[in-house]
Amino acid sequence: MQRSTGEYKIKPIKRQIRELLGHPYPQRVPKGVFVEQWVGISTDEFHRAKYSDVKYMRNRHPLIDMGWSRSDCIRYLTGLGLAETPKSSCLGCPFHGNAQWRSIRDHSPAEWTDVVEFDAAIRAGNARANATGNRLLGQAFLHRSRVPLDQAPIDHVTAAEWAAQQAAADAGGADLEELEEGVENGCSPWACRGSEAEPVQDNFGLTA
Ligand code: SF4
Incomplete structure (x- = not known):
C-alpha cells in the first residue's frame, strides 16, 4: 500500500506541483518557493499528520488547527446534507x-x-x-x-x-x-x- 501511495499519489502530485511552480523536474526549485497543501487529518488521528519530504511543499492540517474530530466533521457535513460523504x-x-x-x-x-x-x-x-x-x-x-x-x-x-x-x-x-x-x-x-x-x-x- 505504501508503494501505491508513492507511485500513484505522491509522484504525480510532485510532478504537477513543480509544473505549477514553473520548475518542472529536473530543474531546481528556488529556496523560498513552495506551495501550501491542506491535508484533512482530524484530531482523532493527529499522529498520521506528516511533513512533506520536500521543501517546495508545506503541509497544513486545518482540521487539527481548528481542533475538529471525526465526529465534528460528520456533524458539519450532515448539516450541509452531505452525511453520506465517504x-x-x-x-x-x-x-x-x-x-x-x-x-x-x-x-x-x-x-x-x-x-x-x-x-x-x-x-x-x-x-x-x-x-x-x-x-x-x-x-x-x-x-x-x-x-x-x-x-x-x-x-x-x-x-x-x-x-x-x-x-x-x-x-x-x-x-x-x-x-x-x-x-x-x-x-x-x-x-x-x-x-x-x-x-x-x-x-x-x-x-x-
Ligand atoms: S487508499 Fe490507496 S494508498 Fe491508501 S492504503 Fe488503500 S490503496 Fe493504499
Missing part, C-alpha cells in the same frame, strides 16, 4: 469493507467495472514484479475473502468470514464492523493507512 481512499483499496464495495457496485457502475478489472489484473502480482520475474507465490485479491471481486460475498457475511473474524477478534485483530465498514481511517498521500510512517508531533502541541 472516507477518502483509492477506488480499489483492499482495506475497503463490504459497504464500500457495495456502494461502488450500486452507485458507480463504470467504477465497479474498473475495480473488477483491476482485481483480475493483480491476480499474479503487480505489473512491475511480473516484468522482473518476481511473481507472487500465491494470488492477490482485493476482497479479503480471496474471491474475485465480482463474485466476492459483499452483500452478507459468510460463515467462513464469521469464523475467521471470531478467530481474529480473539487474537485482537479485525472485527465484524471492520469487515462491513473497512478500516476506520481514510487515506491521503501523506497519511496512507497502509503505511507506518513517522508521525509529526511537535507542531500541533499533541503527542501520541
Whole structure:
C-alpha cells in the first residue's frame, strides 16, 4: 500500500506541483518557493499528520488547527446534507469493507467495472514484479475473502468470514464492523493507512 501511495499519489502530485511552480523536474526549485497543501487529518488521528519530504511543499492540517474530530466533521457535513460523504481512499483499496464495495457496485457502475478489472489484473502480482520475474507465490485479491471481486460475498457475511473474524477478534485483530465498514481511517498521500510512517508531533502541541 505504501508503494501505491508513492507511485500513484505522491509522484504525480510532485510532478504537477513543480509544473505549477514553473520548475518542472529536473530543474531546481528556488529556496523560498513552495506551495501550501491542506491535508484533512482530524484530531482523532493527529499522529498520521506528516511533513512533506520536500521543501517546495508545506503541509497544513486545518482540521487539527481548528481542533475538529471525526465526529465534528460528520456533524458539519450532515448539516450541509452531505452525511453520506465517504472516507477518502483509492477506488480499489483492499482495506475497503463490504459497504464500500457495495456502494461502488450500486452507485458507480463504470467504477465497479474498473475495480473488477483491476482485481483480475493483480491476480499474479503487480505489473512491475511480473516484468522482473518476481511473481507472487500465491494470488492477490482485493476482497479479503480471496474471491474475485465480482463474485466476492459483499452483500452478507459468510460463515467462513464469521469464523475467521471470531478467530481474529480473539487474537485482537479485525472485527465484524471492520469487515462491513473497512478500516476506520481514510487515506491521503501523506497519511496512507497502509503505511507506518513517522508521525509529526511537535507542531500541533499533541503527542501520541
Ligand atoms: S487508499 Fe491508501 S492504503 Fe488503500 S490503496 Fe490507496 S494508498 Fe493504499
